[in-house]
Amino acid sequence: DKVGKRGGAKPPIDRYVFMLNAVDDGYGGLEHRHSTALICNRRDLPQLGMKKAADGYVTLLGLISHEYFHTWNVKRLRPAEFARYDYGRENYTKLLWFFEGFTSYYDDLLLRRAGLIDDAAYLRLVNKTINQVQQTPGRQVQSVADASFDAWVKYYRQDEQTPNGTVSYYTKGALVALCLDLKLRAEGRGSLDDAMRHLWSASGGGPVSEADIAAALEAAGGRSYAAELAAWVHSTAELPLSELLRLHGVATLDDPSQPAQTLGLRVAESGGSVQVKVVLRGGAAEKAGFAAGDEWIGIELPAAGRKSAQGWRIGRLDDLALYLGAGKRCTALVARDRKLVKLPLVLPTGVTTWRLLAQDTGRVSKWLAPAAIAATKA
Template sequence: MAAPAIRFRVECADRHAHLFAVTLTIDAPAALQRVSLPVWIPGSYMVREFAKNLQQLQAAQGRRKLAARQIDKHSWQIDCAPGKPLVLRYRVCAYDNSVRTAWLDAHRGFFNGTSLCLRVEGQTDAPHALELPAPPSAAGDGARWSCATALRPSKVDRHGFGSYVAADYDELADSPVEMGTFWSASFEACGVPHRFVVAGAPASFDGDKLIADTRAICEAQMRFWHGDKVGKRGGPRPPHDRYVFMLNAVDDGYGGLEHRHSTALICTRRDLPQRGAMKQPEGYTTLMGLISHEYFHTWNVKRLRPAEFARYDYAEENYTQLLWLFEGFTSYYDDLLLRRAGRIDDAAYLRLVNKTINQVMQTPGRRVQSVAEASFDAWVKYYRQDEQTANGTVSYYTKGALVAMCFDLTLRSEGKGTLDDVMRLLWKKSGGGPVAEADFAEAIEAVGGRSFAREIADWVHSTAELPLSELLRAHGVVPLDDPAQRAQELGLRVTETGGSVQVKVVLRGGAAEQAGFSAHDEWLGIELPAAKGHPAQGWRIAKLDDLALYLGPQKKMTAIVARDRRLLRLPLVLPTGVTTWRLMAQDAARLAAWLSPS
């Protein structure tokens, strides 16, 4: 087999300066060869301008140096002699320790192709090669690095360094690379080989438990999509023949990014499973939910995807109104499949649903923007959050998950099928490819035996409240009202550190907004008028819970806040009757019918 005509060599040039060195060889360049670096990475809907990290681009054909003329913020053009290979050399500063871009230091290397690999315009559909030479051992520790990626190996050593091949640029861009002294383990799920690598794990880390739980999640999802015979002789095959989980454990962080044959994850070290623990950290359930979420994307968004994503345009925003279906429905199934995989019980699952409901109910933006509009605006709102985000938009993750639940519970109530059936029908009819909203409407009508146009209009394209209470009650779950926490009661989101209450968000329509609070205020204290048996008083507050101590039965106060170094006195009245939801299982049989596989 001939070597690909597009070849990348990525070296760890200077780990202390966080610099990768990239060499790109183009065997048959165009006379005016254009190259470009993506401005975004699929799955994270924000223009991130990766070219800002590219440095010292040089071009040559043999010994002849060529000018690489920059023509816009992320593209260059080189005037080439025909028939001679073109070699580009450049460096990339890798200083983003997230799942979206690239990172390099003395202990770890990571990159996505969208951050390091230039697109060779006119040849993006051709095979691409990636060479990853092993870096020398880091000074001081002498540890030998290893390498992990879902790309197909061409010739690699036992540590994973060497040559890999991608079918085209899209596959190269969709296959992140992890390097370092990570923990690694392999397992099979329904006959598919999987690998899990963890960077930064402490000595208490229980890798055996992580693998056992991850295998159960993977098998539950493959059975969800393809039935109980998946992976067995004569049974259906999943769309992926390999998979790599790459988890970076840090002091503080959370997130994931899906890829066709892998996922990049980040979590806090405290959330990892711990060897010998009687009870695992609460955050471990969150980590399992993240693993479940990103793995579900193997089907829902990486293959079954919005029609607008049939072919990515890496040069600009790719708009769709369907993120509620692909991110929101995935957010519904991530925790539901944890339950079906036996990783959590009914009570834990209801707590997760409860949390999602309260998150949406405490977002005033749900009355301003529909979940379809929020999907379209992800590029400028969800991924660019500020102090007014909660008042102007709603998360297509959380509300999208509740929309999915409403469709599922409605179908189950009417006895014609489930949302599981709808998702499998969408997969079958699309061939695991691009779909439009009309395809979803057609599939749910086929399963439910009637049109769901009204529900789609009300739940997806309007700001009407979802019928959560009645649907949950019909499936054995009763919503109860609990008193709201103080910040929720006042309509605030705050941070309390070092004896200071810092206002981060003032929610629309709340008591704090009516009093005149503003984001970035520092709430210093309160003044109370004279009351029966008590003189007028003033108190310094260090946290919102102090209010109960100083107010007693009083509802009126004057809040003292600092804003731009000015002291302001704001008349504040505590509201009454502000509640949050608490879900309680009432009918175990009906609840089990919902939470069991269908």
């Protein structure tokens, strides 16, 4: 690495340009070698008098951080298959879990290290990523390495079955990076930062293979991480998130899930209408017979001492709790292909979502505080 006057690694560029297009409704970014093109919602921009960064602005900062990190991890470091791009056809690689996933881990972590968010805000972002992956049944079907290879035919061609058959190499890849970082730190020999620096130096900032990534992890941790890569990247085994977070002072608590998660649905709610977009595999909605494209109109409650069943119109999923009370059974009324269909619905119990809690702030700070990166260089 070239070293700057302050002792830090000098960026491999002299000038970097951020091009931000603020629109009414849009989000995304595309990295280039010396710049990035970004889109955000106008309402996510900071407002005059704002004392604390709003969630939308933090999301935008994470996007900016993500695309800038690609200056190193994608535009220089890149899959060996991309040493020479063929712009006439698809370019396949199994390493997007590293190039997009690890970038997705570092984008929010760098916001914390820069002091733009605090520990609590950072843990909320990690919490969101964990729940996104855990609420995707496709993680039990497709490994994150296969998700990388299938990007052209699945990730970029999503439909109502995508969450049931695939997993995102962005989000699960970020959790693989989290697990490796926490594992390295727990073993006391180094961190993921050390592995990334080794990879950069060993490759000269050029194309790399999975063997190069494995060698960098071994150099940082003093042992082979082949078993972890096999389990976390090339299989559908669950990641040991709770165990590793606990070692760094973070507890994983179970909170009651939101209605959509409880039912196993992804819906769009607007104008008093509930449109079913995705029916998740193994959920209560699938068992009842819901299908993507249904419009959920209302419910009928069992007679329960009344002369007849009682019907209610619903305009959002929160209405279920209002009308069902402590009840768990009803008949869902849906419109499908202009037909009215009745579906027997049983609400499950015990469906929870994770909430991360910093129990040992000292250990959390050792991992997350801005000084942590300096400590790894010492």
